[in-house]
Amino acid sequence: MSQQSSTVAPELSPQFCFNERVLRDFLRLSRSAIDDSITQNLNALITPAQAGFDPSSTAVRLTDARVKKTIEPAACQSFKDNVLFPSWQTRSDVLNYCAGVATSPDPEDPDLILRETESAKDRERVVDERLDPYSARFFPREARTESLAYLIRNERSVEQIIRARTWSLVTERCGDRSGDWEEALNRWREKKGQRSL
Incomplete structure (x- = not known):
């Protein structure tokens, strides 16, 4: 999947954090690659001709939103482990680092x-x-640290909303009822040895 590039963390420095335009651009691009296009990402996991081609399937157009194919559990887990959670972790790392910069003295x-x-x-x-x-x-x-702290608070709120929305679509399409996104992300972090938001 080409979304792997969205999980690459920028080089973290105080200058990166204080350049609010660059910080916002990173978060926006990361969110657009994974979370904003979650339906397309999940649709890409479905193998269309898994049971073979049925010519009668082209006779009727299915427009009913309830007729959605459940994605294979292995494909869903791979997507979550290799694309979704790493992207979320990268954004968490950036927000945590910049929150530390915002609370540090700025000589x-x-x-x-x-x-x-x-x-x-x-x-x-x-x-x-x-x-x-x-x-x-x-x-x-x-002070620019106060401005950065305000931005980080806002971006963390946005992140909570986006993750909840994305997770609801993932659980619906994958048939996964393993809890909320925070629990799932924390389990992934424990497996990987990562820290939380």
């Missing part, structure tokens, strides 16, 4: 001196709200 913050200067000026400012009622408003610049 290379380019706006640090500017924020400290603005803060000092704000403390020295005398405000007469009778003359200018809006002068008391001060919007300090947000």
Whole structure:
């Protein structure tokens, strides 16, 4: 399956995390390759001529959504073990790493001196709200670690929603009732010796 490339982790560095566009692009591309196209990925697992070709099968067009073929359990397990879970783990690793960067001190913050200067000026400012009622408003610049932490929180929420949706389709098509996605992913991690989100 060509989706193997979506599980390749980017080179993790603080610069990668602070470049929010690159971080979002990685997550978007990984999700689109696996989760957004989960129906197509699962359909690709079905072997169409497994029982041989039946000429009468072309006489009637089946448009009923309930008529879905169950995928072979071995093909489903292989897809989950080799494509789905590695992709999820890669995204978890990136989000965990960037969450660590967001909670660490950032001595290379380019706006640090500017924020400290603005803060000092704000403390020295005398405000007469009778003359200018809006002068008391001060919007300090947000540190890039705070911005990154906010982004990571949002992306983790998105990840939870996407994984739940994907897992419901996987369990429906594979006939697998082995629990929710978190349990299945944790079992896979235990087999592989990975850590969780």
